[in-house]
Amino acid sequence: MPAVLEINRGRMLTKAAEVQKDAPVLAVVKNDAYNTGLPLAWRTFREAGIRAFATTSLREAVALRRMDPDCTLFLMNPVIDFDLLREYRIDMTLPSLDFYETHKERLHGIRLHLEYRNLLRRSGFETAEQMERVFLDKQADITGIWTHFAFADEPGAEHDREKRDWLGLLEQLSGHVRSLPFIHAQNSASYMLDGLLPGHTHVRPGILLYGSRPCSGIPESAVPNVITLSARVIQTIRLKKGESSGYCSAFRADEDCTVAVCDIGYGDGLLRTRARHDVMINGRRFPVAALMMSHLLVQTDDSVHAGDRVDLYSDELRVDHYTALGVGANSEQMSALNRMSLHTIIKE
Ligand SMILES: Cc1ncc(COP(=O)(O)O)c(C=O)c1O
Known part of the structure; x- marks a missing residue:
C-alpha cells in the first residue's frame, strides 16, 4: 500500500454548512479544490447549501458546469474563449478597461464581475472612474464587482487601507452596484476577521473550507483539520x-x-x-x-x-x-x- 492521503469529507461538510449559514459562500475550488478533488469538493459544498463556485481555470469551470447545471460559476482569470463562456454559462472577471475596450463587441451574453486592482496589484481596474465608464456604456452584462485583498492574512495598517479603499470605491459606485447579485472580496482570513462586510453579497473563502486556519491566532477548533x-x-x-x-x-x-x-x-x-x-x-x-x-x-x-x-x-x-x-x-x-x-x- 502506498502512502495514504485521507480527506475528512464529514468535517469539510460541517464547516462549509456553518459558513454558508452565516453568509452566502462563493466557494474557491481552484487547483482541483486545493487538491482535495473537484468532484468531492463540489458534492460536499453543494450538500452544505453552497450554490456558487470560483476557479481560475476555464477547464475546471467547464467540468463544474457538467456536474451542476444550475450553480453560478465564476472564472477569476480572464480568457478570450467567449463562446465557451456563453455555452457553459460561466461568469468571468473583467480585469481592466483595456480588456473591455479590446473585446467588448464579443462579450455579449457573458456575465461579468468588474475587478478592482487595489493593493494586490495583480489584475483589475485601477479606479472607480474607469469602472464607471463600463457601467455608463450600458453594453456589458455586469452582474458583479469584486476585489482580492493582499494583506487580509496579516491584518494591520495595510489591510485597513485596502479595506477602506475598497469600501470607498463601492460607496462611490453605489448607484451602479447596489443591486448587483455578486459583490465579493473576502478570502478566509478576511471573513474570519470581519464576517460579511457591509454591502457584500458573498464571502469568497478557500482554505478554511479545506481544514486550515488562515492565521495562527484563530483557535484550532474554529477550523477542524481535514x-x-x-x-x-x-x-x-x-x-x-x-x-x-x-x-x-x-x-x-x-x-x-x-x-x-x-x-x-x-x-x-x-x-x-x-x-x-x-x-x-x-x-x-x-x-x-x-x-x-x-x-x-x-x-x-x-x-x-x-x-x-x-x-x-x-x-x-x-x-x-x-x-x-x-x-x-x-x-x-x-x-x-x-x-x-x-x-x-x-x-x-
Ligand atoms: C482571488 C481569490 N479569492 C479567494 C481566494 C481564497 O483565499 P483563501 O484560500 O485564503 O481563503 C483566493 C486564493 O488564493 C484567490 O486567489
Missing part, C-alpha cells in the same frame, strides 16, 4: 557512528542509532521544508534524517518496527502548524501532495 497524510515503516536499520545512509550520505550517524525507512518521499509531494520537522510514529515525535524521492529516513529508536504507521499530517500535525513554522503556505503544502502516487481515502 487532511491526514501517513506512510509506513518499510524496515528499520541500525547505523554505527560515522556510517551513512541515502544517496551521497544523505544522513550520517553522529552516534550508533536506529533509522526507520518509510515509504514516502518528495515524489509524493512531501515538501523538503516539511521534512525539516518531526513526524509521528506510535504517538511519539521523531526527527527526519533524510528525504528522497520515494523514501523518508527517520531517526527513531527500538520502539519502532516495520509496518508502523508514520504520520506526516494529522489532527496533531496540522498543515497550518507548518505554515506557522515557515514550511510554506497552507495551500502550497496541500497543492504539492501528489494525488497520482498517494492512495486517497475519503472519510465520510
Whole structure:
C-alpha cells in the first residue's frame, strides 16, 4: 500500500454548512479544490447549501458546469474563449478597461464581475472612474464587482487601507452596484476577521473550507483539520557512528542509532521544508534524517518496527502548524501532495 492521503469529507461538510449559514459562500475550488478533488469538493459544498463556485481555470469551470447545471460559476482569470463562456454559462472577471475596450463587441451574453486592482496589484481596474465608464456604456452584462485583498492574512495598517479603499470605491459606485447579485472580496482570513462586510453579497473563502486556519491566532477548533497524510515503516536499520545512509550520505550517524525507512518521499509531494520537522510514529515525535524521492529516513529508536504507521499530517500535525513554522503556505503544502502516487481515502 502506498502512502495514504485521507480527506475528512464529514468535517469539510460541517464547516462549509456553518459558513454558508452565516453568509452566502462563493466557494474557491481552484487547483482541483486545493487538491482535495473537484468532484468531492463540489458534492460536499453543494450538500452544505453552497450554490456558487470560483476557479481560475476555464477547464475546471467547464467540468463544474457538467456536474451542476444550475450553480453560478465564476472564472477569476480572464480568457478570450467567449463562446465557451456563453455555452457553459460561466461568469468571468473583467480585469481592466483595456480588456473591455479590446473585446467588448464579443462579450455579449457573458456575465461579468468588474475587478478592482487595489493593493494586490495583480489584475483589475485601477479606479472607480474607469469602472464607471463600463457601467455608463450600458453594453456589458455586469452582474458583479469584486476585489482580492493582499494583506487580509496579516491584518494591520495595510489591510485597513485596502479595506477602506475598497469600501470607498463601492460607496462611490453605489448607484451602479447596489443591486448587483455578486459583490465579493473576502478570502478566509478576511471573513474570519470581519464576517460579511457591509454591502457584500458573498464571502469568497478557500482554505478554511479545506481544514486550515488562515492565521495562527484563530483557535484550532474554529477550523477542524481535514487532511491526514501517513506512510509506513518499510524496515528499520541500525547505523554505527560515522556510517551513512541515502544517496551521497544523505544522513550520517553522529552516534550508533536506529533509522526507520518509510515509504514516502518528495515524489509524493512531501515538501523538503516539511521534512525539516518531526513526524509521528506510535504517538511519539521523531526527527527526519533524510528525504528522497520515494523514501523518508527517520531517526527513531527500538520502539519502532516495520509496518508502523508514520504520520506526516494529522489532527496533531496540522498543515497550518507548518505554515506557522515557515514550511510554506497552507495551500502550497496541500497543492504539492501528489494525488497520482498517494492512495486517497475519503472519510465520510
Ligand atoms: C482571488 C481569490 N479569492 C479567494 C481566494 C481564497 O483565499 P483563501 O484560500 O485564503 O481563503 C483566493 C486564493 O488564493 C484567490 O486567489
